Amino acid sequence: MSDAVETAAAPPAARRCGARGRRLLARLGPLFGLAFVFGLFALLRPGTFLDWTNIEVMLLQSAVVGTAALGMTLIIIAGGIDLSVGSTIALCTVVIALLLNHQAPPVLAAAGGVAAGAACGWVTGTLVTRLQLAPFIVTLGAWGAYRGLAKGLAGETMVTAPDSWLNGLLKSLDPGQRWLLVPPGVWLLLVLAVLVALLLRHTRFGRHVFAIGSNEQAARLCGVNLDRTKRLIYTVGGLFAGLAGVLQFSYLTVGDPTTAAGLELDVIAAVVIGGASLAGGQGSVPGTLIGALIMTVVANGCTKVGLPNWVQEIVTGAIIITAVALDRLRRRG
Numbered sequence: 001m002s003d004a005v006e007t008a009a010a011p012p013a014a015r016r017c018g019a020r021g022r023r024l025l026a027r028l029g030p031l032f033g034l035a036f037v038f039g040l041f042a043l044l045r046p047g048t049f050l051d052w053t054n055i056e057v058m059l060l061q062s063a064v065v066g067t068a069a070l071g072m073t074l075i076i077i078a079g080g081i082d083l084s085v086g087s088t089i090a091l092c093t094v095v096i097a098l099l100l101n102h103q104a105p106p107v108l109a110a111a112g113g114v115a116a117g118a119a120c121g122w123v124t125g126t127l128v129t130r131l132q133l134a135p136f137i138v139t140l141g142a143w144g145a146y147r148g149l150a151k152g153l154a155g156e157t158m159v160t161a162p163d164s165w166l167n168g169l170l171k172s173l174d175p176g177q178r179w180l181l182v183p184p185g186v187w188l189l190l191v192l193a194v195l196v197a198l199l200l201r202h203t204r205f206g207r208h209v210f211a212i213g214s215n216e217q218a219a220r221l222c223g224v225n226l227d228r229t230k231r232l233i234y235t236v237g238g239l240f241a242g243l244a245g246v247l248q249f250s251y252l253t254v255g256d257p258t259t260a261a262g263l264e265l266d267v268i269a270a271v272v273i274g275g276a277s278l279a280g281g282q283g284s285v286p287g288t289l290i291g292a293l294i295m296t297v298v299a300n301g302c303t304k305v306g307l308p309n310w311v312q313e314i315v316t317g318a319i320i321i322t323a324v325a326l327d328r329l330r331r332r333g
Contacts, residue, residue, distance in 0.1 A: 030274050030290040037294060041301030049304050058296045060170050063185045064247045065263065066292035069270040070196045071240025073288045076271050078233050079213040079280025083139040085241050086263035087146035088120045090256065092245025094150045097159035097255025106164040113249065114242035120146055121238020125231035150257035159255035169250035185247045192243065197285040209233060213280025266295050273323045
């Protein structure tokens with residue numbers, strides 16, 4: 001009798017173990033991918049790739065993508081998408097430069113850029129909820145509109161600005177700043193990542209984000225105000241795009257309406273590579289940061305190996321397709 005019970009209980013136990021294994025693989029998969037690509041380029045170009053200066057450059061490049069990807073993580077977990085991130089970042093750099101040229105204090109100029117990003121997110125969220133249109137369509141239109149607005153404000157040229165402490169957020173550390181280990185912009189990214197992780201895990205808003213992405217109708221029946229929450233999600237996503245715009249301005253030291261063209265693909269890819277599902281309901285902050293690092297390491301490593309830009313673009317596209325295919329297989333499992 002006991003043998004029969006054990007035999008009957010074995011398949012469910014095996015299924016539970018298999019489910020645990022798949023969840024563990026989904027969590028550690030991005031980390032394994034990062035270790036693989038980093039190790040590969042370290043073997044191919046140990047002298048230049050492993051140089052601390054190059055590692056610092058990769059961290060600086062990851063800061064802009066990673067900051068914008070934090071906001072995109074919320075949007076994708078909720079089952080949405082935002083193709084206007086790159087245009088929003090460009091608009092924010094122009095706003096910051098214009099405010100600095102009008103003698104605004106650097107803090108106020110940065111706040112203005114962040115506010116511009118949040119306003120873009122609020123407009124996008126309002127259009128998605130009020131017009132009941134697919135986020136892909138709305139944000140595709142916003143992609144062109146925000147870029148055009150940036151060019152109009154800048155007079156279709158780059159806007160120079162006076163020097164300020166904003167210029168040092170994403171600059172290599174001077175010898176007297178080595179105690180910081182990494183530039184201030186990278187520390188800002190880490191602090192923001194901790195805040196977003198806490199927001200998702202320990203707040204009602206975070207639970208609503210996952211609920212909407214998992215099953216929107218069930219979330220409505222549970223009392224979640226879908227329209228208000230979605231507007232807030234896109235507003236927060238725009239706010240993080242504004243913060244990424246501050247870092248991009250620091251990196252460029254000018255307001256450039258043409259900057260960050262195509263960056264939205266890197267941002268979305270970072271979130272998906274990090275384990276988020278484009279179908280919604282799944283994603284994590286650590287995975288997003290790892291995904292951003294993978295994109296940066298691949299781009300930097302291809303440059304160090306000597307691959308031309310068109311090959312790098314093919315590699316990036318292949319990574320995105322592979323990440324989406326793995327997400328599809330994971331959801332089927």
